[in-house]
Amino acid sequence: MESEGVSLPLFHKHLMMPWNDLRKGDCCRLFESQSDGYYCKMCDFFVHKKCGDEIPEFIHHPSHPNHTLVQTRHEPDIPYVIICALCGMSILNLYYRCEMCRFNVDPHCVKYPPPDVIDNFKTHSHVLTLVNVRTEFECFAYKCEECDVVLPVDFVGYPTALDHPAEVNHSYHSLHPLKLLTGQLPDYSDGKCRLCGRKVDKELFYHCSSCNFTLDMRCVLNPPPQSLLDLKAHDHQLTLLPRLDSFTCNACGLKGDRSPYACFQCGFMIHQDCLSLPRVININRHDHRVSRTSVLGVVNSVCGVCRKKVDWTLGGFACKRCPDYVAHSKCATRNDVWNGKELQGVPEEEEDIEPYVVIDDNRIQHFSHKEHYLRRIHGNGIVYEENKRCNACTHPIGLQSFYSCMDCDFSLHQNCAECPKKKRHVLHNEQLTLVTNKELEVFWCNACHRISNGFMYKDGEKKLDLLCGSIPEPFVHPSHPQHPLYNIPIEEDKECNGCNNLEYCVLRCIEDDCGFVLGFKCITLPQVVNHIAYDHPLSLCDGEKETSGKYWCDICEGETSPEKWFYTCKDLWASLHTKCVLGDSLGLMPRSVVKLWGKSYEVVLNKSVTRPFCSKCKSRCMNPINLKLLGTSVTYFCSDYCVFSLNYQL
Template sequence: MSESENFGHEHPLVLNEGQSTPSEEAYCSRCEEEVTLSAPSFSCVECGFYLHKRCAEAPLEINHPFHPKHPLLLLQSSPYAQALFCICDFCDKICKGSIYHCSCKLYFHIACALFTYNIAQKNVEELQHVALEDPLISTDNDGEELESFQCFWCCKPLLSSTYFSLDCGFHLHKKCAELPLKINHMCHRKHPLGLQFNIERFSCNICQETQERGFVYCCLPCEVAVHIDCVPTSPDKIHQHPFTLFWRRAPFICDACGTEGNHVAYICTTCNIMVHKQCTSLPRIIKSRWHHHPIFHTYFLDEDLKNRDCVICHDEVNAEHGSYYCSDCKIIAHVNCVTKNKSWYYIVSPENEDEKSIDSLALLPGESIDSIYCIIEKNDAGEATKIKHFKHMHDLMLGEKIARYDKCCEGCMLPISASFYYCSECDFFLHKACAELPKMMKPVWLDYCQKSSLILTSGHLFRCHSCYHLSNAFAYKCNECDGHLCLRCVTLTPDTLTCQGHEHPLLFYVECEVACSTCGDDMYRGYCCKGCNFALCTRCVRLPLTTRHKCDEHVLTLTYKDDNDYSECRFCDICEERRDSNNWFYHCATCDTSAHKDCVLEDLRYIKLGSIYKEGDHPHPLIFVKKIYYYPKCIKCGKPCQNLALECVTSGCNYIVHWRCIVSKHLWW
């Protein structure tokens, strides 16, 4: 025995945890049910006052999951006069003693309210000591008692399934105790249906009958309800039911892809769905080039995925029809968008559905930064200040500032900015971000070989399959098709892109018919603004913000708008041709120099000067050069070599040739 607070009683109460039973019949003063040895209770040593422990500790207010509209309030007695009575909405018996009450005219015995609350909260500890009873092998009765007893959840006889018989008098089918609190149902795809008390007495949308008491799956805002027994198997799992050909030709909306059909359809009467013939075999799980995780087909959407746009076409996905989604990243795609091109995806087997693809720019399993480069020294913050990169023979030092602006990263060929590594023995620079890229990565969204791997390479000439620029810097090579992606493109994502030249975020469109706002060229894919007529092609999306050119001694800055009101002044200071004021250009504010971006950057800007060219018929080594002041004549065409050329490094050999005069056509297209 241990003393406790008196719970409003005038005398002290003690806790009886089953050590003894009352000498005569005793009843709980709150629920008015008999106090037995099996249930802990409080008792008064001076008078015949008893309280079940669960009744004594019952909260004054319950936010019940099965009745989310209002809280349930604990009342000491029925709110009506003694001449009237109320019926418990759970057990269908007259309410006695303390009750839980809601203004919706919902009434519960205190024991019924606490029991259903524990079930809703999955507090099933009280069921663990109760043995399951199988009605088929029970020998304690002849079945008549089971016929008269009903499950308190579905109101069906206990004979229909394995059940629990609890000490508190409740009988519950095992399958009912394990019901999910929320489901998706084909009869109402706008919202999930929640397991609730049918206080509104809604009729079932499936059988059209009204259940007097018990539970239903319900959407209160839409007044849609389905009886527990009327809930069919969800089609969200791998569809195992046969489809039947529906010969009647009539327009319909396919439940699997959400598009219209005007021919015969296939139906599944179990799941109540109608689909195109080709949608009967839609894969459940696919790996798409547009996302780094596997995505799943669903006929329903979670609340946090509704009212979202397709990750491919960026139009809203209708929540009432099928789609592909990733629950981790909260992305969604139209079925027809993600399966439009067979090279954009591959099917993932159900056995591997829990596997997650590696993020495009993440390290491979078991790989660390140290395997990409060897860390020689670190600073106090743990940052690598001296490394040995696997693509360079000497040690590299971490730098924060650079005095010269004409240095480019050996990896991406963009101008060096803050956070870079440099070699103190030779002219080698590498952005810190480029240095930390992995040796090998899973396919990125730009790569059409989605089952292949990309391997980091360098030192040979390639044309990027995305931006089409020619380069001999670092690249990722596909081990299936031998295609190349430059580092500038491999770090792009199909996600939202911000641009300093435009106020709104940009989205990648796989199909678009607009002109690039930077260069004015027509584009068929690229980054576009959904709200206004602004677009960037894949060649312009990675333009350097600053660069240098021999036309000006200062750094030229990428400029997005020409504020000069004099149209006659809008000329390029390099080619002296007129500039389009709507297109971006490079500008020097000090000298008021303005030039076309292509005149400043040139088409072959990503080829490293001084690097060796390993092809060709010349017997000596050739290097890439660009003459600035002295222009020798090309050995092939006889014209001055003003642009990119190849020059022999052997002393006494005056061989020099335009790059365009010897380059193979497959590299020049």
């Protein structure tokens, strides 16, 4: 069973796992002789155990003898670079600081302060003396008095370059000795370690120029075993082939270009990092556990994550309950898909996720309203039910079928009533729990960024309103019925086809040359709404791209873009901004009381012909929902933004 992890807040924001690996620490930049430490797989961040366990809060250091240095952490959102005064290198995490002198020193230089004199530096024949070249900020360097040359501490490379032999004989390269190099890799080198394939740290590495053979410090000091027997990876003994050769990994199905482990008995080949692939995991794309298998065996199948075809003769992850669900190994173990927990040996508990109990053909008992039964009422698709609101999503019942309480004013859309109590979602790696929010707590949805006090899917700080939390993958939207939409991760924001805004949380079409993208704010726009200014329901229009001429919104009297989605009543040729029709507070339950920035407000339906003035923007409130300051009769606000602006004087 997997360890729960170790918290090292001074170094890293995520929980870190105990890890046995000889590598350069992100704590002190050194290769330590011990091999244990703490590792965050999400960020590829490693801290030596000695550094993580033995960090004093205050120190006295010979480089700054007049004052005490205080332990400090460089926060990642700080927009400027902090430089170590001794070595001149940028500080990424923990360091020590003197606030009086603005003197900063990193843990590397705390543990190994540069010597006062170096007389054996191989690229300079004279004695080098440590001097303070910039007294205002105390920046140190080495100076040659004979040549009047000044060399930065990091260029000299003390102490790491002096602590390792100039040549080594290595078991994986017996033809020639490997020479210690610092600075620049040869032009003909690909810049990667021959054994592990990682990018070589130019500060310190070993190289054979005759064979173009390069090893990083980790593989020099602690090389991978030449042979191993790992029954989790393969049934037979595996042997490392330290050569540049193209191969296909049998575990993940991806190409490799160097040093695989191979089985000479059956021709099995595997990446070194695929040896540590987990056996049983949960992924956020599927409700069941998926297990690693050596042969997927599902012909003409596609990966459940990237939606690309998989080679059924190779390994991957498969669901034992759903015979057709498979995923590439690399896709299933991505940081945005898997939570990093190995579940082999952990019993799977059967969870009650059903949201209601059926009483008879027309009645149910929902877990959010156990005190009374709910009766099903069929929507006729004609009469728009505006007066009733769904207690789960807070939207009007509209034209849909719904469940209504027989004893009180409680209603649920049929679709909302069927939402499971627990589910997985593509925007979060952990299982989400449906919270009924009986206290009507105000929250902002992490997907569409709207304010709400309805039901939410929640895990820790992750909060999705019911509509966003219920979006499945694949998802078919009425504006793009020809192809389903998927959450395929992207490296940058994409322009939403509904509002033309840049969005990060999106679903997109994966068909070639389609490029259709929708953000969650547009995905969850209601298809049909009612508005006080119109006798008929308004329908969502997905734009008229080829129309010439100008469009005007009858509510705000501003121009509308035909390329953006709008609401329309075709009988009246109306084109209305979605924001003007819905407002900013559609997720708030009318007649409820919400607390915003320390004050309480009543959520009021704006049905009056004479609309109140907003106390912030001084215009008449156009939105269908307004906020009235509790205890007053005339203090109204258009939206939560106006409330926020007034409180913080934006």
